[in-house]
Amino acid sequence: MSGSGTDKTKSGVTLAGPVVVLxxxxxxxxxxMAARAMGNFGLTGLRIVNPRDGWPNMHARRAAAGADHILDQAELxxxxxxxxxxxxxxFATTARAHDQAKPVVAPEVAARQIATDIAGGGKVGILFGRERYGLQNEEVALADRIITFPVNPGFASLNLAQAVLLMGYEWFKLxxxxxxxxxMPERSERASQHQMQxxxxxxxxxxxxxxxLRPAEKRETMLVNLRNIFSRKEPTKQDMHTLHGVVMAIAEGRKGPAKGGVLDGEQATRLRALLAEHGQGALPSESGTVRGLARLLRRNPTDAERILWRALTTDRRFxxxxxxxxxxxxxxxxxxSFVHRVAIELINPGETDVIAKDRAARQAWLEQRGYRVVxxxxxxxxxxxxxxxxxxxAGLPQVR
Structure with missing residues (x-):
C-alpha cells in the first residue's frame, strides 16, 4: 500500500528518465525499496541482473509500499x-576508486548530462552494485562515466535503495x-486597523x-508593548477572528468550573456568605492572609460584581x-476608590443577620477613616x- 505521504487524489508524474540497473x-x-525510491521520483524503468533469491520475489513486493507497477514491468x-x-x-555508481580513466561526476552533474542525452534521443542507464561489495572492475569498465556521492569517507557505504533514491532525487529535481x-495555503487578507483596534x-x-495592567504608572508602557507584539506579526482577518475567540473563551471560562475551574456567580455569592458568617467581621490581621483572601474573591466574582466592574472599567467617568x-x-x-475615598458595597437580597452585622462593622470602620460607603x-x-x-x-463631584 502507499505510504502515509501519498495523496491518491493526485495523478502521478512519469518522466522519460534513466533506466535503473540493479x-x-x-x-x-x-x-x-529501490522500486519505491524510483516511484518517489518518477522513474519507471527497472532492470534486474541475476538476483540472488530469484524473481519474482514476495519480499520485494512487500517492501515496495505501492510501487507494484515498477516491479510488474521490471526486466530480468x-x-x-x-x-x-x-x-x-x-553511468556506474561506486564509493570506491577503481583507478579507471573515466570522468567522475557528482549526482547533480550526472543528472544534467542524463537530461541532455535523453533530450537528444538517447537512452541512459545507471548501474547500482551489490549490497555487500558493489560493482566489480569489469562492470565499471562498461560504463561511460562514474557517479560517486559526497559522503563521509570513513563511512561511505550506502544502502542500495538509498543510492537509487539520491540519484532519483537529483534527476527529478532537475x-x-x-x-x-x-x-503554504494562501492567507486571508491582512487585518485592517479597525479590526486590530x-x-x-x-x-x-x-x-x-x-x-x-498594574501598577497604574506602567499601564501605558504595557499597552504599547502588547500592541507591538500583535502588529509585528501582520495578522490576517482570520487571525483576528481566532484571537477574538481565544480572548472570549478565556473570559467566559472564568464564569464556571466546567469552563475555567472557578466558581460561578451563585457559588461566589455563597462563598462570601460563608466567609462573613464564619469570620463574623474578624478578618486575620496578617496582611499576606488578607491579600490572599482578596485574590480569591477577585478570581471568583459574583454576577453582580462582574456587571458593575465591567461598567466601571468601560465608562469614562470612572x-x-x-x-x-x-x-x-x-x-x-x-x-x-482610593482617589475619592469611596467604597461600594453590593447588598444581596435575603442577607442573614450575621452578614448584615459584618457589613455594618466594615462600614463603620471605613467611615471612621474617612471613606464614604455607597x-x-x-x-x-x-x-x-x-x-x-x-x-x-452624583456622589462624586470630582469626577464630573
Whole structure:
C-alpha cells in the first residue's frame, strides 16, 4: 500500500528518465525499496541482473509500499552486458576508486548530462552494485562515466535503495525545476486597523477585568508593548477572528468550573456568605492572609460584581478610578476608590443577620477613616446598571 505521504487524489508524474540497473541484488527487500525510491521520483524503468533469491520475489513486493507497477514491468537479465546493450550512455555508481580513466561526476552533474542525452534521443542507464561489495572492475569498465556521492569517507557505504533514491532525487529535481508538491495555503487578507483596534480594545477590557495592567504608572508602557507584539506579526482577518475567540473563551471560562475551574456567580455569592458568617467581621490581621483572601474573591466574582466592574472599567467617568476586592486595612470592600475615598458595597437580597452585622462593622470602620460607603442592591445592578452609575457619579463631584 502507499505510504502515509501519498495523496491518491493526485495523478502521478512519469518522466522519460534513466533506466535503473540493479546488479545481482541480494535481498528482495532492497529491490522493493529501490522500486519505491524510483516511484518517489518518477522513474519507471527497472532492470534486474541475476538476483540472488530469484524473481519474482514476495519480499520485494512487500517492501515496495505501492510501487507494484515498477516491479510488474521490471526486466530480468542474466548478465550486465545484456542489461545495458541498448543504452547510449551508461553511468556506474561506486564509493570506491577503481583507478579507471573515466570522468567522475557528482549526482547533480550526472543528472544534467542524463537530461541532455535523453533530450537528444538517447537512452541512459545507471548501474547500482551489490549490497555487500558493489560493482566489480569489469562492470565499471562498461560504463561511460562514474557517479560517486559526497559522503563521509570513513563511512561511505550506502544502502542500495538509498543510492537509487539520491540519484532519483537529483534527476527529478532537475526535470521538474525543483517544483514543490505543495505550498503554504494562501492567507486571508491582512487585518485592517479597525479590526486590530477592536481586538485590542477587547483584550484590554478583559485584562482590566483581572487587573493585569498594574501598577497604574506602567499601564501605558504595557499597552504599547502588547500592541507591538500583535502588529509585528501582520495578522490576517482570520487571525483576528481566532484571537477574538481565544480572548472570549478565556473570559467566559472564568464564569464556571466546567469552563475555567472557578466558581460561578451563585457559588461566589455563597462563598462570601460563608466567609462573613464564619469570620463574623474578624478578618486575620496578617496582611499576606488578607491579600490572599482578596485574590480569591477577585478570581471568583459574583454576577453582580462582574456587571458593575465591567461598567466601571468601560465608562469614562470612572475608568481607572476603582479597584475591586482590594484590602483596606483588615477589610475587603467590594469596590474601592482610593482617589475619592469611596467604597461600594453590593447588598444581596435575603442577607442573614450575621452578614448584615459584618457589613455594618466594615462600614463603620471605613467611615471612621474617612471613606464614604455607597450601598447598591444587587437587584438594581442587574436591572438598571446605567441608573446606578448616574447615582454614583452624583456622589462624586470630582469626577464630573
Amino acid at each position: 546488479v545481482e541484488p541480494q535481498l528482495g527487500e532492497n529491490i522493493g 537479465f542474466d548478465t550486465v552486458e545484456q542489461a545495458v546493450a541498448d543504452l547510449t550512455l551508461l 526535470a521538474t525545476e525543483g517544483a514543490l508538491p505543495f505550498a 477592536a481586538f485590542f480594545d477587547n483584550l484590554v477590557r478583559e485584562l482590566d477585568q483581572v487587573e493585569f 475608568a481607572g478610578q476603582f479597584k475591586r476586592q482590594t484590602p483596606v486595612g483588615r477589610h475587603i470592600p467590594d469596590f474601592v 450601598r447598591i442592591d444587587v437587584a438594581d445592578v442587574e436591572r438598571d446598571i446605567a441608573a446606578q452609575l448616574d447615582r454614583l457619579e
